[in-house]
Amino acid sequence: xxxxxxxxxxxxxxxxxxxxxxxxxxxxxxxxxxxxxxxxxxxxxxxxxxxxxxxxxxxxxxxxxxxxxxxxxxxxxxxxxxxxxxxxxxxxxxxxxxxxxxxxxxxxxxxxxxxxxxxxxxxxxxxxxxxxxxxxxxxxxxxxxxxxxxxxxxxxxxxxxxxxxxxxxxxxxxxxxxxxxxxxxxxxxxxxxxxxxxxxxxxxxxxxxxxxxxxxxxxxxxxxxxxxxxxxxxxxxxxxxxxxxxxxxxxxxxxxxxxxxxxxxxxxxxxxxxxxxxxxxxxxxxxxxxxxxxxxxxxxxxxxxxxxxxxxxxxxxxxxxxxxxxxxxxxxxxxxxxxxxxxxxxxxxxxxxxxxxxxxxxxxxxxxxxxxxxxxxxxxxxxxxxxxxxxxxxxxxxxxxxxxxxxxxxxxxxxxxxxxxxxxxxxxxxxxxxxxxxxxxxxxxxxxxxxxxxxxxxxxxxxxxxxxxxxxxxxxxxxxxxxxxxxxxxxxxxxxxxxxxxxxxxxxxxxxxxxxxxxxxxxxxxxxxxxxxxxxxxxxxxxxxxxxxxxxxxxxxxxxxxxxxxxxxxxxxxxxxxxxxxxxxxxxxxxxxxxxxxxxxxxxxxxxxxxxxxxxxxxxxxxxxxxxxxxxxxxxxxxxxxxxxxxxxxxxxxxxxxxxxxxxxxxxxxxxxxxxxxxxxxxxxxxxxxxxxxxxxxxxxxxxxxxxxxxxxxxxxxxxxxxxxxxxxxxxxxxxxxxxxxxxxxxxxxxxxxxx
Amino acid sequence: xxxxxxxxxxxxxxxxxxxxxxxxxxxxxxxxxxxxxxxxxxxxxxxxxxxxxxxxxx
Numbered sequence: 001x002x003x004x005x006x007x008x009x010x011x012x013x014x015x016x017x018x019x020x021x022x023x024x025x026x027x028x029x030x031x032x033x034x035x036x037x038x039x040x041x042x043x044x045x046x047x048x049x050x051x052x053x054x055x056x057x058x059x060x061x062x063x064x065x066x067x068x069x070x071x072x073x074x075x076x077x078x079x080x081x082x083x084x085x086x087x088x089x090x091x092x093x094x095x096x097x098x099x100x101x102x103x104x105x106x107x108x109x110x111x112x113x114x115x116x117x118x119x120x121x122x123x124x125x126x127x128x129x130x131x132x133x134x135x136x137x138x139x140x141x142x143x144x145x146x147x148x149x150x151x152x153x154x155x156x157x158x159x160x161x162x163x164x165x166x167x168x169x170x171x172x173x174x175x176x177x178x179x180x181x182x183x184x185x186x187x188x189x190x191x192x193x194x195x196x197x198x199x200x201x202x203x204x205x206x207x208x209x210x211x212x213x214x215x216x217x218x219x220x221x222x223x224x225x226x227x228x229x230x231x232x233x234x235x236x237x238x239x240x241x242x243x244x245x246x247x248x249x250x251x252x253x254x255x256x257x258x259x260x261x262x263x264x265x266x267x268x269x270x271x272x273x274x275x276x277x278x279x280x281x282x283x284x285x286x287x288x289x290x291x292x293x294x295x296x297x298x299x300x301x302x303x304x305x306x307x308x309x310x311x312x313x314x315x316x317x318x319x320x321x322x323x324x325x326x327x328x329x330x331x332x333x334x335x336x337x338x339x340x341x342x343x344x345x346x347x348x349x350x351x352x353x354x355x356x357x358x359x360x361x362x363x364x365x366x367x368x369x370x371x372x373x374x375x376x377x378x379x380x381x382x383x384x385x386x387x388x389x390x391x392x393x394x395x396x397x398x399x400x401x402x403x404x405x406x407x408x409x410x411x412x413x414x415x416x417x418x419x420x421x422x423x424x425x426x427x428x429x430x431x432x433x434x435x436x437x438x439x440x441x442x443x444x445x446x447x448x449x450x451x452x453x454x455x456x457x458x459x460x461x462x463x464x465x466x467x468x469x470x471x472x473x474x475x476x477x478x479x480x481x482x483x484x485x486x487x488x489x490x491x492x493x494x495x496x497x498x499x500x501x502x503x504x505x506x507x508x509x510x511x512x513x514x515x516x517x518x519x520x521x522x523x524x525x526x527x528x529x530x531x532x533x534x535x536x537x538x539x540x541x542x543x544x545x546x547x548x549x550x551x552x553x554x555x556x557x558x559x560x561x562x563x564x565x566x567x568x569x570x571x572x573x574x575x576x577x578x579x580x581x582x583x584x585x586x587x588x589x590x591x592x593x594x595x596x597x598x599x600x601x602x603x604x605x606x607x608x609x610x611x612x613x614x615x616x617x618x619x620x621x622x623x624x625x626x627x628x629x630x631x632x633x634x635x636x637x638x639x640x641x642x643x644x645x646x647x648x649x650x651x652x653x654x655x656x657x658x659x660x661x662x663x664x665x666x667x668x669x670x671x672x673x674x675x676x677x678x679x680x681x682x683x684x685x686x687x688x689x690x691x692x693x694x695x696x697x698x699x700x701x702x703x704x705x706x707x708x709x710x711x712x713x714x715x716x717x718x719x720x721x722x723x724x725x726x727x728x729x730x731x732x733x734x735x736x737x738x739x740x741x742x743x744x745x746x747x748x749x750x751x752x753x754x755x756x
Numbered sequence: 757x758x759x760x761x762x763x764x765x766x767x768x769x770x771x772x773x774x775x776x777x778x779x780x781x782x783x784x785x786x787x788x789x790x791x792x793x794x795x796x797x798x799x800x801x802x803x804x805x806x807x808x809x810x811x812x813x814x
Contacts, residue, residue: 739764
């Protein structure tokens, strides 16, 4: 006799398999203990008898029929409880088999798209603009991501959460990293790393001794930590961290110069060089009066001149070396690939408030390096540079770093960076302690922010902390369901009810993921936790529970499409009417309040995030359009408007936009950004540019950036606005021109360092 | 005779257009997904005629 399997394959009849199946039915039932093997066998014998009765010796029996017979015999012999559990198991198996086959189909389809299409044809290959989907390693990464996502949905997540994601109610960001239990990002404390040196896996890096190594190791730290997390890396106080390196370089240069003088003039006897070295080593700043060294030149006018000259030269050389170090740092972060798909680390640096001589030298030279661009004058895309604006430090004309604030505006008008963060905004100022850079707000370039800490109120800082993971809510759909888009009147009660349900669902999802993250060990994140980058991770042993450390992370609840949600609810968005403006703030305040309560309840940091939504911008709207069709002002575009932003195509003045978006910064404690779009000419008007930044400050923006077109012709190197024709060499896009015409052109863009 | 064709440069070379979308800059719009391209295309410039700020730079 033969058996026909589900896939149609014919195999020889093997009664052992039937016996085992029956046994499993008994053993897996709740009443397993009430039966013995004799009961199993009684059924088995009857089943075999029945098969032999129905099918001839050379016949073929389908597997489903065998299972039907088992069920029949269980029932007729009075094993009702076993029958129930056997048959329900059979149904479940068959469903999950179907589900898996469906998923498998989806999975294979996704992989087919990745393999057979180029990035231009396949949208999913451009999900993340920093991954080159055309490269071999980029495709390999996407294979891995696709599989990991499907694995997470089928094996890790609760089915209700997986289906909420698939149905476009919520969006779980970086789901492909869920099985690995990685966290998103970290504000790296370089001071701590540098003070004792660190290890990236092969060999120990000693504490750096000069600005060049400081900057080189900063890039290495960013690159190393990038591999332990799935998001970006940020340096919270770059100027403060680099300043000691500048001082060390200066001391080296000063001692060297003096030594060269006395060697050249053969006056070694006139000065106690060892004592001089000691004196220099004791300096805490390079900004000193030359009289500090009076004891060494008292007797000799020539020596006084020499030491003064040596000092000036050391300052100059240190300045130059700092510039070169900053230039190398920027180059490194734009060229060192650290993940598959030609990805450079997602790096950010915060700076602008160090008023020391050395710190100022770092800020100035970093801005100069940013201004001069990469090897062929290209605009650096990393690190995201964030200039921290603070009254009494760099905001007022009388402030010590006001000149650097102006320089930051000038560079930003040309290179799009730096962005600006505002310590004076109340929700940032509440953590600020004068003189403590750790208390200054620091942003991840993408906008993520950690400051408050419900889990650990002693650590209300940014340094050494970051986001664990974040998930966004489709606010628009809730608006459509309960607003005038589909009803006569908006039903706000039902709206808020559903918002709360979604927040709770996301809370459950974040907790589910947090549990996976906390189940990991230090050796899973050898740099982040092994080298003590994360707050409180010092001294963690290989087997220690990492939960207390990860509790310092934020769990982000994001949202997208407030503008479309408002339009769906009441027919206008917050750019258009006062009514929508009020309602928008009411909705987002409601969300924040609920998250604050949840945070207190769980003693964790559930924060409200104005989702960056890079890959998400088009996903929800596509699904919503399939459900609701094209609704004007709601689903009629290819994207939903970012978080609380006023729609990008709505005509509004810069001031008005800043005033409307400002209050949302206070509410979105998990991160926020406001953009102003300028045309090329306005961006070049430095007075106007600075005014916009000041306007952001005055309207309590937390983090803002000014966008303007930055184009570049790779042929002649012109950087600026390019329409159809390059103003530099006069060629059209893709057009070839005589080489002489290019040589004739000199790069006309202004250099910030020349017009100091 | 001089072959002018040989001295042509830049044939097929596109202009680079750097844009910011989520906070990150991207070196070329080619790498944006369709939704982001649409968003970038739709952006209108903000006027600064009425620009006022409360605190003076003094």
